[in-house]
Amino acid sequence: MSSHAQAIQTDPSFSAAERAAVYRAIHTRRDVRGQFLPDPIPDEVLARVLTAAHHAPSVGFMQPWDFVLVRSRTVRQQIHHDFLAAHAEAERMFDEGRRTTYRNLKLEGILEAPLNLCVTCDRGRNGPVVLGRTHMPEMDIYSAVCAVQNLWLAARAEGLGVGWVSILHPQALREALGIPDGIVPIAYLCIGYVSHFHDRPELESAGWLKRMPLAGLLHFDRWQGAADEADGGLAAAVAQAMPGAAPA
Numbered sequence: 001m002s003s004h005a006q007a008i009q010t011d012p013s014f015s016a017a018e019r020a021a022v023y024r025a026i027h028t029r030r031d032v033r034g035q036f037l038p039d040p041i042p043d044e045v046l047a048r049v050l051t052a053a054h055h056a057p058s059v060g061f062m063q064p065w066d067f068v069l070v071r072s073r074t075v076r077q078q079i080h081h082d083f084l085a086a087h088a089e090a091e092r093m094f095d096e097g098r099r100t101t102y103r104n105l106k107l108e109g110i111l112e113a114p115l116n117l118c119v120t121c122d123r124g125r126n127g128p129v130v131l132g133r134t135h136m137p138e139m140d141i142y143s144a145v146c147a148v149q150n151l152w153l154a155a156r157a158e159g160l161g162v163g164w165v166s167i168l169h170p171q172a173l174r175e176a177l178g179i180p181d182g183i184v185p186i187a188y189l190c191i192g193y194v195s196h197f198h199d200r201p202e203l204e205s206a207g208w209l210k211r212m213p214l215a216g217l218l219h220f221d222r223w224q225g226a227a228d229e230a231d232g233g234l235a236a237a238v239a240q241a242m243p244g245a246a247p248a
């Protein structure tokens, strides 16, 4: 056996229950802002969720992320203060019709959640030339976002809510958390156990936007490409697919 021999997964399939669990995590994950409980997150649970994040795909296996765990109330108060400033600025960017709706949306749980977490991206990690990033330099950022998504789904499976707060000046975040140059804040997350998860995105319930029909977002071969008969079958299947329904 060469030193590069690959171990293999001998059973590539998931059982129906395993598939159902994966789809359930995906379809019941929510952005949580207002239902946090103060209960602390046990270290072993947090360790599992962070490990899930760390096992995300990354360009060239670059693993550009770091995780800043923010437990200090003083630091969270600073971030909350920064949020309020950005929130007030944001409000003025919407037209008058939406401004009141925007103002009344709950868009963060910085002080209520027992833990805040900043996922960052080290743009220089593993040297200046990274496999797969040679022509699309932003791929390191996208990799860090994959870590966020893994974390979000694992958290849901653990019964933990996660809320992403992006109404923040990156520089304010950088200063509040002492993030060095060359490291980019990607996601500021509020994490904790919750009283409940909403069924639907809160922005949908609030009438802000609706989930778009997936069938209308499919393109065949080219952007303007027309569906042929085989594609029509997929479009029909997609239109009928129920979120959360696991294949038998």
Ligand SMILES: Cc1cc2c(cc1C)N(C[C@H](O)[C@H](O)[C@H](O)COP(=O)(O)O)c1[nH]c(=O)[nH]c(=O)c1N2
Pocket (backbone or CB within 6 Å): 029, 030, 031, 032, 033, 106, 107, 108, 163, 164, 165, 166, 167, 200, 201, 202, 203, 204
């Ligand atoms: C990159 C990014 C950034 C943000 C978000 C998400 C993502 C992906 N979302 C959450 C967003 O509103 C939410 O995901 C959608 O409304 C869909 O709802 P569910 O996540 O399915 O509950 C979000 N929510 C919020 O209340 N304040 C925020 O600042 C942000 N920022």
